[in-house]
Amino acid sequence: MKAAVIVFPGSNREHDVAKALAASMGSPPRLVWHGEAELGAADLIVLPGGFAYGDYLRAGAIAARSPVMREVAARAARGVPVLGICNGFQVLTEAGLLPGALLPNATLKFNCKFVHLRVETGQSLFTAGYAAGQVIRVPIAHHDGNYFADADTLNRIEDQGHVAFRYCGEDGALTPSSNPNGSARSIAGVFNDAKNVLGLMPHPENAIDPIAGGTDGKPFFDGLIRALS
Amino acid sequence: MTASAKVSPAASIAPETVTAHGLTADEYTRILSILGRPPSITELGIFSVMWSEHCSYKSSKKWLKTLPTKAPWVICGPGENAGVIDIGDGLAAIFKIESHNHPSFIEPFQGAATGVGGILRDVFTMGARPIANLNALRFGSPQNPRTRHLVAGVVAGIGFYGNCVGVPTVGGECNFHPAYDGNCLVNAMTVGLAPANRIFYSSAAGVGNPVVYVGAKTGRDGIHGATMASAEFDEASEAKRPTVQVGDPFTEKLLIEACLELMATDAIVAIQDMGAAGLTSSSVEMAGKGGLGLELELDRVPLRETGMTPYEIMLSESQERMLMVLRPEREAQARAIFDKYELDFAVVGRLIEGGRLVVKQGSAIAADMPIQPMVLQSPEYDRPWVASPTRPPVDSAQLPRIETADALETLMGCPDLASKRWIWEQYDHLVRGETVQTPGGDAAIVRIPGTKKALALVTDCTPRYCLAHPATGGAQAVAETWRNLTAVGARPLAITDNLNFGNPERPEIMGQLVGCIEGMRRACLALNYPVVSGNVSLYNETQGKAILPTPVIGGVGLIDDLDSAMSLAFKAAGESIILLGETKGWLGASLYLREVCGREDGAPPPIDLAAERRNGDAVRGMIVERLVSACHDVSDGGTLVAIAEMALAGGFGADIAVPEGVAPAAWLFGEDQARYLVSCRDPAPILRRARDAGVAAAVIGRIGGDSLTVSSSRPISLKALRARHEGWFPSFMTAS
Numbered sequence: 001m002k003a004a005v006i007v008f009p010g011s012n013r014e015h016d017v018a019k020a021l022a023a024s025m026g027s028p029p030r031l032v033w034h035g036e037a038e039l040g041a042a043d044l045i046v047l048p049g050g051f052a053y054g055d056y057l058r059a060g061a062i063a064a065r066s067p068v069m070r071e072v073a074a075r076a077a078r079g080v081p082v083l084g085i086c087n088g089f090q091v092l093t094e095a096g097l098l099p100g101a102l103l104p105n106a107t108l109k110f111n112c113k114f115v116h117l118r119v120e121t122g123q124s125l126f127t128a129g130y131a132a133g134q135v136i137r138v139p140i141a142h143h144d145g146n147y148f149a150d151a152d153t154l155n156r157i158e159d160q161g162h163v164a165f166r167y168c169g170e171d172g173a174l175t176p177s178s179n180p181n182g183s184a185r186s187i188a189g190v191f192n193d194a195k196n197v198l199g200l201m202p203h204p205e206n207a208i209d210p211i212a213g214g215t216d217g218k219p220f221f222d223g224l225i226r227a228l229s
Numbered sequence: 230m231t232a233s234a235k236v237s238p239a240a241s242i243a244p245e246t247v248t249a250h251g252l253t254a255d256e257y258t259r260i261l262s263i264l265g266r267p268p269s270i271t272e273l274g275i276f277s278v279m280w281s282e283h284c285s286y287k288s289s290k291k292w293l294k295t296l297p298t299k300a301p302w303v304i305c306g307p308g309e310n311a312g313v314i315d316i317g318d319g320l321a322a323i324f325k326i327e328s329h330n331h332p333s334f335i336e337p338f339q340g341a342a343t344g345v346g347g348i349l350r351d352v353f354t355m356g357a358r359p360i361a362n363l364n365a366l367r368f369g370s371p372q373n374p375r376t377r378h379l380v381a382g383v384v385a386g387i388g389f390y391g392n393c394v395g396v397p398t399v400g401g402e403c404n405f406h407p408a409y410d411g412n413c414l415v416n417a418m419t420v421g422l423a424p425a426n427r428i429f430y431s432s433a434a435g436v437g438n439p440v441v442y443v444g445a446k447t448g449r450d451g452i453h454g455a456t457m458a459s460a461e462f463d464e465a466s467e468a469k470r471p472t473v474q475v476g477d478p479f480t481e482k483l484l485i486e487a488c489l490e491l492m493a494t495d496a497i498v499a500i501q502d503m504g505a506a507g508l509t510s511s512s513v514e515m516a517g518k519g520g521l522g523l524e525l526e527l528d529r530v531p532l533r534e535t536g537m538t539p540y541e542i543m544l545s546e547s548q549e550r551m552l553m554v555l556r557p558e559r560e561a562q563a564r565a566i567f568d569k570y571e572l573d574f575a576v577v578g579r580l581i582e583g584g585r586l587v588v589k590q591g592s593a594i595a596a597d598m599p600i601q602p603m604v605l606q607s608p609e610y611d612r613p614w615v616a617s618p619t620r621p622p623v624d625s626a627q628l629p630r631i632e633t634a635d636a637l638e639t640l641m642g643c644p645d646l647a648s649k650r651w652i653w654e655q656y657d658h659l660v661r662g663e664t665v666q667t668p669g670g671d672a673a674i675v676r677i678p679g680t681k682k683a684l685a686l687v688t689d690c691t692p693r694y695c696l697a698h699p700a701t702g703g704a705q706a707v708a709e710t711w712r713n714l715t716a717v718g719a720r721p722l723a724i725t726d727n728l729n730f731g732n733p734e735r736p737e738i739m740g741q742l743v744g745c746i747e748g749m750r751r752a753c754l755a756l757n758y759p760v761v762s763g764n765v766s767l768y769n770e771t772q773g774k775a776i777l778p779t780p781v782i783g784g785v786g787l788i789d790d791l792d793s794a795m796s797l798a799f800k801a802a803g804e805s806i807i808l809l810g811e812t813k814g815w816l817g818a819s820l821y822l823r824e825v826c827g828r829e830d831g832a833p834p835p836i837d838l839a840a841e842r843r844n845g846d847a848v849r850g851m852i853v854e855r856l857v858s859a860c861h862d863v864s865d866g867g868t869l870v871a872i873a874e875m876a877l878a879g880g881f882g883a884d885i886a887v888p889e890g891v892a893p894a895a896w897l898f899g900e901d902q903a904r905y906l907v908s909c910r911d912p913a914p915i916l917r918r919a920r921d922a923g924v925a926a927a928v929i930g931r932i933g934g935d936s937l938t939v940s941s942s943r944p945i946s947l948k949a950l951r952a953r954h955e956g957w958f959p960s961f962m963t964a965s
Contacts, residue, residue, distance in 0.1 A: 009570065010479050012395025016662045035569065049660075051393040054479025110388045112657045141392070141657040206659045211791055212676060213659065 001229055003029035004042040006072065008063045008091075013049030013205065017085060020205035021046070024221035034068045043228055044081050045072055047088025049141070049203060059102060059144040060090030069095050081125050081228065082197045086142055089189070089199030098192055098199045099157055100149035105142070106182025112141040114214075115180055117188055117202060118168040121161055124191060126198040129223020135172045136216035138207040140180060145201040147183035147190070154184055157191075164189035164198055236597040238267040246270075250277035256608055263602045271539045271588060271595040276603065278506035278544060279513060282767050285607040288733035289765045292746045296760045297753045302722055303761055304425065310351040310502065311419075312761025313428055314723050316787050320677065321425040322684060323357040326365070326418035326727040326783040328766035332473040333415040337382025338389070341415045342476035345390040346548050348419045350502035353485050354551065356429040356492050357421025360661065361675045362391045364401040364417045365688040365727070365781040366652075369410030371644050371961055376405070379413050381962065386476075387417070388655040393478035394485065397664050398656035399673035402688055405644040411771025416727040416764075418783040420686055422677065429492060431501040433519035433554045433580055438498055440512070440523060440578040441560070443567050444484045444550040448533035450474045451507070451546025461732055461770045480549040483570040488551065490566050496559030503550040509543045511552040512578075513586060517604045525578040527590040539588055539595030554580060614739035620697055623817040623831035625895035633869070633897060633942035636825045640866045640898070641873055642953035643824040644961070651958035665794060669878070671716040671862055672786070674794055683794065685719035685786040691865070692777035694833035697818040699744025700751075703780055704836045705902060707752035710784030712862040715845040716905060718795040718852040719786030721756065726763035726782055731775025733767045741778035742767075748836075749780060755838035756845075758784075795852045797861035799879030802933040804858060805912045806883060808868060810844045810904030811925045814895025820866045821898035834900050841903040847922040848905045856915050863904040869897040869939065871906050872930070876937060877951055885930035887940045897939065908932060 003021050007014045014031055021044075022028040029046070032039060039045075052063035063069065069091070076082045076097055084092040092098040105111055116137055119130040130136065149157070157163060165188040169178040174186045181201070189200030204217030247257045250273060260268055260276050268276065278284055286293060298306035304321055305313035311325035329344025349359050364387055369376045380403075391398045396419070433440075451474035491497060499519065501511040508530070516523035527542050537545075555563055560576070567574035581587070586603075588596040640646055653668035665683055666674035672687035689709045695702025707724060714721040726749065731738040753759055769776040788794050816822050817831025851857050859879065863871045869885070876883055887893045909915055912928050919926035936944040 010393070010482055012393075012482065013660055016660065019662060033569070050395060051479060051482075054393060054477070056479065109385070110392055110655045110657070112392075112659060113654050139659050141659055143392075203659070206662050209662065212663060212665050 001025055001225065002042050003044040003046065004032045004039060005029050005046045005048055006034060006068060007031050008034045008052035008066065010052045010054055011048050011050035013086065013203065017046055017048045017205040020208045020217065020221045023208060024225040034066055039068065039071045042080065044083065045075060047084040047091050049086035049088060052087055052091065060087060060094040063091045064094035073097060076197050079194065079196050083126065084199040085203060085205065086201055089201055090144060092197060092199045097197050098190055099153050100147055100190065102144045103146040103148045104144050105146050110143040111180055112139065114139045115202060116168050116170050116178065117165040118172050120163045120166060124164065124195050125227045126224055127164055128227040129219030133172065135168060135170065137214060138202045138204050138217050139213060140202045142201055145181040145183065147187040149184060162191040163187055164191055165200055236269050236594045238269050242267055242273060250274065251281055252277055256280060259606060263606060264598060269596060271543055272598050274540045274544050275509050275596060275598065278509055279603055280607050283505050284510055286765055287608045287610050288612050288767060289728065289742060290609050291611055292743055295746065295750050297750065298759050298761065300723065300757060300759045303759055304428065306761045307763060309430060310354045312723065312725055313355065314761060315425055318680065319425050321423050321428060322420060322785055323352050323355050323423055324418065324420040324725055324783065324785055325351050325762040326416050326725045326781065327351065327764040328727050328729060329415045329417065330412060330729065330766050330769055333383055334413050336473040337379045338386035339473050339475050341383040341386035342390040343474045343548050344415050344417045345387055346476050346478065346481050347504050348417045349394060349396065349481060350504065352419040352421040353488055354429065354500055354502045355423065356427050357423040358489060359396045359419050359421040360663065361420045361673065361686055362396050362398040362417065363673065363686055363688050363783065364415065365690065366401065366403040367409045367414035367779060368405050369413065370407040371405055373410050377962060383413065383415055384652050384655050390476050390478040392657040394482045395660050397658045397660050399658050399664055399675055400668055400686055400688065403649050403652055406692065406777060408777045411774055412769040412776050414729050414769065414776065414779055416781045418688060418725065420684060420785060429497060429500050431499050431515050431518055433499045433515040433521055435498055436521060436580050436582050438554050438580045439557055439560055439576045440580065441553045441555050442530060442550065442575045442577045443553065444572055445477060445480045445547060446531040446533040446573060447542055447545045447547045447550065449537065449541055449545060452541060452544045461768045474546050474548050476548050483572055484549055484551065487567050487570040487572055491563055494559065494562060496555050496563045498554040498556060500551060500553040503552055505546065507544065507546045513600055513603065515552065515554060516580065516586065517600045520584065522581040522583045522585040522600065523578055524581050524587040525589065527588060529575050529577045531573040531575050539590045543588060612733050612739045613736045614743050615736045616740050617699055617744060620830060620832045623822060625814055625816050625892045628826055628894065631825055631894065633893060633939050634945045636821065636894065636898065637869055637873060637945055638950065638953055639825055640820060640870055641950055642957045644957065645820060646866055646870060647957035648955045649958065650955060651962060665791060666717060666796060670796055671713040672719065674717055674788065676791060681791050683788040683791050685714045685717050685788055687713040688781055688783045689713060690779055690781040692779045693818050693829065695741065695745055695778040695780060697831065697833045699741045699778055700748035701833050701836055702778065703745030703748025704752040704838065706780050706782045707749050707756065707758065708836060708841045708902065709864055710782045711756050711758055712845060714784050714786035715849050716795065716860045716862045718793050718849065719788045721758050721784055721786040723759050723761045724782050724784050726760055726780060728765045729769055729776060729779040729781065730767050731770040738775055745778055745780045752838055756842055793853050793855060795857065795860045797859055797875050797878055799875050799881040799908055799932045800858040802881055804908045804910050804932045805928050806872065806930040806932060807907050807909065807912055807915055807926055808904065808929045809848060809907065809919055809924055809926045812896060812899060812901050812904065814892055814899035815901045816895055816899050819898065819900045821894065834902050836902050843922060844903045844905065844924050847919060847924045851907065851915055851918060857907040857909050859908040861906050863906060864900065867898040867900050873937060873950060875906065876947060877954060881932045882934035882936045882947055883930050883932050885937065885939045893940065
């Protein structure tokens with residue numbers, strides 16, 4: 001099993017996700033600098049969190065147009081699993097690999113805290129470690145995580161079961177106060193049509209350790225690696 | 230360049246020009262004697278920043294020298310970019326705190342952001358990977374219409390920079406007082422890790438070696454920032470907005486990665502960040518420490534703007550720039566690394582014999598000046614000072630009787646004690662995945678990657694004590710950080726200090742500085758807790774009104790085994806609460822007196838450093854031996870506030886019994902020092918240990934229920950208390 005974590009200038013959670021993958025895989029993933037000529041063989045491609053190119057234009061906008069993303073898109077089209085976390089999610093929406101867009105948080109502030117997520121389906125590579133309806137506790141850390149899509153798109157992705165995670169209360173209830181950034185229909189993560197691409201704002205990679213952040217993110221990586229092995 | 234080329238002195242330097250550069254007539258005379266001629270305008274500018282208070286420490290040097298800086302674990306004390314301590318296993322912790330007060334008041338977002346950028350560079354310049362940021366903030370009265378704007382801008386700016394570079398902001402403090410109405414304080418601290426045998430210093434070596442500029446381009450921003458930070462504000466200070474630098478954390482992130490990648494090779498001889506006074510101070514410091522000269526060719530400096538004069542290039546404080554001396558044979562390898570990160574890399578000069586700084590632009594020589602005299606003959610003042618008047622203690626019997634529950638609710642919702650969640654949720658405190666204790670504890674805990682060890686980190690200062698009695702306040706600031714580190718189970722190792730004061734030319738302000746440093750000195754010695762780095766920010770004064778004396782201390786401690794790391798949250802109902810340390814009920818200069826009684830007078834609680842050491846060592850021993858389930862030091866607001874904080878953090882109430890024969894308010898809210906609260910299932914071994922160590926200890930209550938009950942006062946529901954504690958900051962920031 002080979003995993004590649006793409007590192008853009010300004011990525012900053014590549015080591016966090018690499019550590020999480022290594023713990024589940026038994027060996028570390030490859031960190032691939034965006035400018036490298038070859039992406040190489042990969043059974044999983046990860047776009048990590050951070051501020052690619054400073055997010056100075058629009059979060060993820062410049063990274064989405066970098067040459068390596070053409071290769072990522074081609075691999076995704078061939079069915080290679082692609083995971084985008086936080087800034088990676090923003091890049092995937094900017095690149096058109098996922099529907100919708102991430103707007104600035106409704107509070108217009110960066111927000112770092114632990115939130116509860118409801119797992120909407122266990123029927124995917126990325127959520128195989130969880131049961132549908134399960135509530136997990138993982139952190140968010142973003143300024144632009146307010147998921148937006150037009151009503152038709154939202155209806156479609158909901159009808160097709162392409163919502164992976166929603167922000168919720170400790171009891172799983174969807175309420176305005178448990179939605180930290182104003183996301184449409186409390187959406188925290190979405191799949192593409194083929195469900196081989198997932199983007200999510202929260203950071204399961206910062207919840208793999210009983211002493212720092214808890215372990216609710218561990219099944220995310222364990223389940224993913226098991227499903228791919 | 231021919232040997233005959235000479236610097237052209239300015240036709241005439243008017244006295245007003247000298248004054249405008251913040252130089253006195255005496256200082257200008259000294260410049261004339263060093264040069265043997267009038268300076269060029271570029272030379273005058275270079276002298277002015279090198280001899281500014283900010284760069285030369287001319288008012289504080291005499292006193293800073295008295296601080297203890299040595300311990301067996303200190304690898305590098307003050308004088309380099311940051312302090313370095315040995316933390317075992319071949320690793321060093323590198324850290325420093327630095328102020329960005331003046332720029333933050335004028336332009337809060339960029340001022341605070343570039344403060345973070347600057348302190349990060351001080352730390353990674355020495356070869357460290359930054360692993361944590363902290364900050365200490367002081368703002369004016371919440372009633373002041375400007376305060377909200379400053380808070381919003383400063384917090385957003387710190388977050389903007391720290392979040393983007395991927396260094397978690399794990400702790401800090403934030404207080405309010407009208408004395409900061411005209412001058413807010415923004416002190417930023419960075420902590421990094423490096424292999425103990427791979428520390429990089431700034432002393433240049435090797436005549437002929439290339440001097441290399443890397444990072445962002447130079448623009449006209451920040452010219453005279455160091456000089457601005459060395460003067461009071463007046464009504465025209467708004468006009469200084471253009472002297473505030475603009476931060477680019479994305480470039481800083483690339484610069485961190487590129488520098489650390491280069492540092493893994495043997496290419497670097499010396500390296501120095503371009504902070505205050507930019508290219509000037511970095512080149513002077515590197516060459517000066519190496520006893521060499523340095524020739525700069527300004528035509529090679531990457532510029533953002535056209536038509537920049539030598540004066541502007543030398544004094545620019547554009548951010549995200551570094552200066553390095555490289556081994557010549559490694560130049561190509563180094564260039565390739567910076568090319569990868571698309572950062573500028575330019576050989577802008579070389580080291581020369583003769584100890585002169587020679588600055589050329591085209592065929593003209595803009596400056597040609599001896600470095601050693603500029604460094605060694607920089608002014609050092611023994612400014613006159615007067616001791617602060619001593620205040621009488623407050624007699625608690627004379628205070629009005631106030632219902633305990635009302636007083637606690639007032640205190641927990643007052644600006645200084647209210648939860649700072651509104652602030653720290655805007656900081657990424659989790660990136661890197663090593664944050665064990667997030668903001669809100671006594672000290673932050675950040676794991677050392679791949680080990681069971683961790684660093685404990687904290688900033689602290691109680692300015693109202695420093696005003697009431699500077700020596701007590703200075704000692705208390707040091708002791709409180711030591712206590713905070715102890716309360717999470719860490720061995721306190723060393724501190725960095727950020728001395729924020731008013732105008733040192735006023736004897737009463739100088740007296741505050743002298744007194745605080747004396748108190749710090751005594752506490753550092755008693756606690757074996759040396760100063761390894763620091764920063765002085767004077768002239769925090771507007772129209773003759775100074776800030777409270779604010780010597781902020783950043784403390785670093787080591788936790789040897791994370792399994793014994795401690796938190797302040799109550800863990801289980803039924804457990805006992807023990808108060809350790811002696812309580813006399815000291816209410817002078819307390820928060821109770823200020824927030825509940827509306828008075829700010831009285832002598833501060835005395836500091837007994839022997840008791841501080843004894844009590845702290847005993848508590849740390851109990852933590853390491855797993856005798857306690859929670860621990861919290863007792864500070865602002867006294868015992869009942871500390872209990873309330875433990876209750877809110879754990880979600881358990883408590884029953885507290887006030888001992889017979891004491892004044893309840895003094896016992897509950899007095900701020901006697903050297904005290905801790907612990908919880909435990911079995912008090913016996915703790916009481917025994919305390920007795921053996923000579924530490925006063927008593928069971929004062931029991932955990933349980935969903936409210937705090939204190940003797941005969943009405944019960945205080947945790948829900949109501951939490952609403953007050955969490956509610957103040959968001960409602961303050963959203964009020965119109």
